Amino acid sequence: MIDFLQILTGGLLVGATYALIALGFSLVYRVTGVINLVQGAFCVVAALTAWTFETQLGWPALPAALGAVVATTLIGTAAGMLTFVPGLTRLSNANMLMLTAGLLTLAEGAILVTWGSQPYALQPFTGDQPLNIGGILVPTQGLWVLGTALVIILGLWYLLSRTFLGQALRACAENPVAARLMGIDVRRMAIFAFGLAAAIGAVAGVVVAPTTSLEFDSGRLFTFFGFIAVAIGGIGSFPGSIVGGVLLGVLQQVATAYVSSLFSSAIALFLLLIILVLKPSGLISGGVQRRQDVREETRVAAHITRLTPKTARIGGVLIAALTLAVPAFVHSEAILSSLVIAGILFIALIGLDVVMGYAGQVNLGQAGFMAVGGYAAGYIVTQYDWVPSLVAIAAGILLAIAASIVLSLVTMRLRGLYLALATMSFGLLVDAFTVGLIDITGGPSGLVGIPSLSVGSYSFDTPQQMYYLVAILDILLVLLFYGAMRTGFGRALQSIRTDQMASAALGINVKGIKVLALAISAALGALSGGLYAFFFHFLSPEMVGEQESLSLVAMLVLGGEGTLVGPVLGSIILTLMPTLFQPLAIYKTFASGLLLVLCFLFMPQGLFGLGMQWLNRLQRRRSSHGGARQRLSKEGSST
Amino acid sequence: MSGIALAAHGLNRAFGGLKATSDVSFEVPEGTITALIGPNGAGKTTVFNLITNIFPPQSGSVSLFGSDLSGWSPNRIAAAGLIRTFQSARVFPGLTVLENVLTGRHRLLKSGILASMLRLPGARAEERRLTERAEKLLDLIGLANHRDTHATELPMGSQKLLEVIRALMAAPKVLLLDEPAAGLNDSETAELAAMLVAIRQSGITVLIVEHNMSLVMNVADQVVVLEAGKVIATGTPASVQADPRVIAAYLGTTEDA
Numbered sequence: 001m002i003d004f005l006q007i008l009t010g011g012l013l014v015g016a017t018y019a020l021i022a023l024g025f026s027l028v029y030r031v032t033g034v035i036n037l038v039q040g041a042f043c044v045v046a047a048l049t050a051w052t053f054e055t056q057l058g059w060p061a062l063p064a065a066l067g068a069v070v071a072t073t074l075i076g077t078a079a080g081m082l083t084f085v086p087g088l089t090r091l092s093n094a095n096m097l098m099l100t101a102g103l104l105t106l107a108e109g110a111i112l113v114t115w116g117s118q119p120y121a122l123q124p125f126t127g128d129q130p131l132n133i134g135g136i137l138v139p140t141q142g143l144w145v146l147g148t149a150l151v152i153i154l155g156l157w158y159l160l161s162r163t164f165l166g167q168a169l170r171a172c173a174e175n176p177v178a179a180r181l182m183g184i185d186v187r188r189m190a191i192f193a194f195g196l197a198a199a200i201g202a203v204a205g206v207v208v209a210p211t212t213s214l215e216f217d218s219g220r221l222f223t224f225f226g227f228i229a230v231a232i233g234g235i236g237s238f239p240g241s242i243v244g245g246v247l248l249g250v251l252q253q254v255a256t257a258y259v260s261s262l263f264s265s266a267i268a269l270f271l272l273l274i275i276l277v278l279k280p281s282g283l284i285s286g287g288v289q290r291r292q293d294v295r296e297e298t299r300v301a302a303h304i305t306r307l308t309p310k311t312a313r314i315g316g317v318l319i320a321a322l323t324l325a326v327p328a329f330v331h332s333e334a335i336l337s338s339l340v341i342a343g344i345l346f347i348a349l350i351g352l353d354v355v356m357g358y359a360g361q362v363n364l365g366q367a368g369f370m371a372v373g374g375y376a377a378g379y380i381v382t383q384y385d386w387v388p389s390l391v392a393i394a395a396g397i398l399l400a401i402a403a404s405i406v407l408s409l410v411t412m413r414l415r416g417l418y419l420a421l422a423t424m425s426f427g428l429l430v431d432a433f434t435v436g437l438i439d440i441t442g443g444p445s446g447l448v449g450i451p452s453l454s455v456g457s458y459s460f461d462t463p464q465q466m467y468y469l470v471a472i473l474d475i476l477l478v479l480l481f482y483g484a485m486r487t488g489f490g491r492a493l494q495s496i497r498t499d500q501m502a503s504a505a506l507g508i509n510v511k512g513i514k515v516l517a518l519a520i521s522a523a524l525g526a527l528s529g530g531l532y533a534f535f536f537h538f539l540s541p542e543m544v545g546e547q548e549s550l551s552l553v554a555m556l557v558l559g560g561e562g563t564l565v566g567p568v569l570g571s572i573i574l575t576l577m578p579t580l581f582q583p584l585a586i587y588k589t590f591a592s593g594l595l596l597v598l599c600f601l602f603m604p605q606g607l608f609g610l611g612m613q614w615l616n617r618l619q620r621r622r623s624s625h626g627g628a629r630q631r632l633s634k635e636g637s638s639t
Numbered sequence: 640m641s642g643i644a645l646a647a648h649g650l651n652r653a654f655g656g657l658k659a660t661s662d663v664s665f666e667v668p669e670g671t672i673t674a675l676i677g678p679n680g681a682g683k684t685t686v687f688n689l690i691t692n693i694f695p696p697q698s699g700s701v702s703l704f705g706s707d708l709s710g711w712s713p714n715r716i717a718a719a720g721l722i723r724t725f726q727s728a729r730v731f732p733g734l735t736v737l738e739n740v741l742t743g744r745h746r747l748l749k750s751g752i753l754a755s756m757l758r759l760p761g762a763r764a765e766e767r768r769l770t771e772r773a774e775k776l777l778d779l780i781g782l783a784n785h786r787d788t789h790a791t792e793l794p795m796g797s798q799k800l801l802e803v804i805r806a807l808m809a810a811p812k813v814l815l816l817d818e819p820a821a822g823l824n825d826s827e828t829a830e831l832a833a834m835l836v837a838i839r840q841s842g843i844t845v846l847i848v849e850h851n852m853s854l855v856m857n858v859a860d861q862v863v864v865l866e867a868g869k870v871i872a873t874g875t876p877a878s879v880q881a882d883p884r885v886i887a888a889y890l891g892t893t894e895d896a
Contacts, residue, residue: 306735306787480756481756483755483756483757483758484752484755484756487750487755487762487766488741488744488745488748488750488752488755488766489751489755491734491738491741491745492742492745494731494733494734494738495731495734495742495745497733498731498732498733498734499729499731499732501693501713501725501729502731503714503742504713504714504717505691505713505714505717505723505724505725506717506722506742506743506745506746506805506806506809507714507717507718507722507745507746507809508714508717508742508745508746509714510714516752562733
């Protein structure tokens with residue numbers, strides 16, 4: 001009994017942390033309608049800043065914590081003013097979600113650059129001697145966590161329900177347009193909400209840090225569990241955030257104690273999926289409904305550019321020839337290997353483009369499908385060496401398609417951003433399994449001993465051989481999907497992207513097409529993952545982890561969504577950069593986050609889209625010159 | 640032309656305490672143009688949404704050529720040949736004018752994704768055929784020269800006509816048009832009237848919600864008048880125009896009647 005109460009107490013303490021992060025989510029969501037994924041990063045930034053103040057500057061624990069909260073709040077508010085708030089008026093909700101995913105990556109990159117990748121631990125505020133309350137041991141830091149959570153919850157409640165500022169914030173949540181007409185500065189309210197959320201996250205970070213250890217990418221876990229808490233409780237509902245957080249914390253501790261700590265996040269995800277299916281709006285509905293099922297927006301309309309068929313044909317042949325000629329010029333093994341990786345990732349990106357660029361459905365778990373395909377293929381060939389490579393890859397693809405169909409069926413009833421979150425949960429679930437199922441995946445150290453890819457007796461051993469294989473595969477896939485995207489299937493995908501109701505009214509099977517699009521994405525992801533495993537002869541969880549999913553999205557957006565070939569630019573740039581500038585490799589996460597944010601804000605059409613626009617303009621100018629000359633010569637002949 | 644193409648039987652739907660429709664019943668004879676008219680807020684668009692099951696009726700049912708549509712998804716209803724347009728033009732942004740029209744045909748495409756990936760001769764021939772047909776339809780509304788324009792860059796009137804063309808491309812048996820003339824200028828309205836007559840001639844049954852009375856009186860074979868969610872009159876345009884209840888409810892207060 002005491003044991004159980006001890007576990008329950010632990011759960012309550014963890015739950016209080018989750019609740020605090022969930023409150024930050026709900027606050028920003030209520031005012032702006034956006035799920036702000038960067039929330040968890042505030043905790044880590046604040047905690048590590050406090051560590052610096054303590055150990056580098058020699059400050060005592062409490063002043064260091066307070067200083068760190070102030071600093072993080074200022075940084076967070078500034079980041080919100082520069083990126084998040086300007087995006088609100090330009091981007092759809094789904095793209096805002098991606099923008100915050102970019103911000104999260106950016107923050108992780110910045111933390112990595114500043115503090116490195118080692119774990120940190122902070123001193124407890126009031127010693128590490130736990131209190132004994134009726135036989136239950138409670139660390140004093142736990143009381144700090146609980147007390148802080150209570151103070152923040154009460155303070156937030158007072159602010160929102162008892163002050164004019166709170167009323168204004170709520171008005172922005174209910175109806176931003178009407179709020180603006182009433183003279184409320186919606187922009188300032190958004191900045192205020194973002195800054196306040198940063199402050200709450202920072203406070204949570206500094207009080208929690210002594211109870212755990214933090215690394216550069218711990219922010220993702222905070223975001224992830226805080227988000228699950230908020231989704232369980234009901235997005236936008238403050239009581240829901242608290243209930244969700246505590247429930248999740250307790251459940252996790254119980255699961256860790258009685259099942260296994262490796263699967264505690266998997267159990268949390270199952271809980272989330274069950275609640276999402278049974279009660280999609282969460283346990284306590286926030287009452288704020290925003291339309292988020294489409295990525296319909298001005299930027300989609302603005303960035304479609306079509307090349308004339310002739311230009312596309314000539315360009316395609318030129319690029320294909322150039323691609324195949326590369327090994328003749330590039331002799332550096334390292335660069336050629338990077339190009340092979342870029343080409344393999346491009347396969348996953350084609351799938352991601354189908355589902356995100358064309359069908360407008362957010363997929364934040366593409367690397368999860370890579371993992372399914374890669375680990376399945378790798379496991380099969382290492383266990384049964386008589387199975388041909390291609391059969392193993394095909395098995396991985398089938399498994400990924402099956403996973404995508406299950407995921408589609410589970411999320412079928414969900415609308416809006418839930419697909420984004422379901423795919424992200426899927427990615428994280430796969431993460432948990434790749435680390436946890438040591439017998440199959442080799443655990444954190446990875447799956448080793450994967451042979452080279454071979455077809456019959458021919459084996460692709462060198463980067464050159466792999467390069468030709470991948471290049472030809474890429475070209476074939478682009479040709480196939482070019483055919484599909486410019487005819488019926490592609491049009492149906494794009495109609496769904498912008499208006500699902502109108503699509504259904506024309507007899508388009510919206511659900512069926514979404515399932516198909518995700519299955520295609522999963523299949524290409526798995527193919528890519530399989531090739532990855534064969535090329536590296538090795539597969540480890542972080543190669544195909546959630547970070548890679550976000551990095552794939554960055555490549556897609558940088559290259560150009562909905563352009564089919566554009567993403568290859570993104571994958572080449574982001575893969576080659578660390579190879580070309582070795583000392584800068586540590587900046588890779590930072591750079592991909594920064595690029596994602598900048599692209600969403602300033603270059604939504606991507607590099608390829610930009611190039612196409614430029615080409616089209618050039619062509620138009622030339623043809624109008626020609627027209628003018630013709631008219632002149634006609635006039636000349638008539639006089 | 641005999642049978643009943645579309646029939647509503649006692650449709651009821653309330654939003655909170657507001658009864659949007661109560662016991663709405665009417666029949667649309669095959670091969671006719673039936674107009675659904677009524678003052679603002681009478682429940683016309685609600686009736687459309689109930690028919691196409693955008694939201695289900697709380698009681699009552701809809702039948703299309705005798706088969707009950709209860710519980711059918713909007714795309715299944717469309718696949719049965721009942722195609723609708725929306726009150727505010729809903730062209731697909733991100734697609735060109737031609738692509739918008741072609742999208743209308745999607746449910747009838749024969750060549751699947753694999754055929755179009757591999758560019759099989761059948762798929763290419765089908766695409767060519769459809770493009771020709773779409774261009775002919777675009778020619779009808781004078782947009783043939785704008786086929787590669789982004790659909791959302793067209794003026795509102797053209798977007799509404801484009802939506803009608805897109806619906807036609809879906810080869811409807813019954814076509815539901817929600818205020819197609821709203822936002823159209825006089826010459827566009829005349830084009831629309833001519834098009835409606837041509838649509839009827841080609842054997843397509845039309846149910847139209849419209850505020851433009853001269854258009855309704857010119858082209859409709861039958862008029863159903865809704866007021867406050869109830870059907871108050873059904874008949875030929877002339878008989879409805881003469882109905883004192885209709886005059887009281889609607890035409891009497893409308894200047895252009």
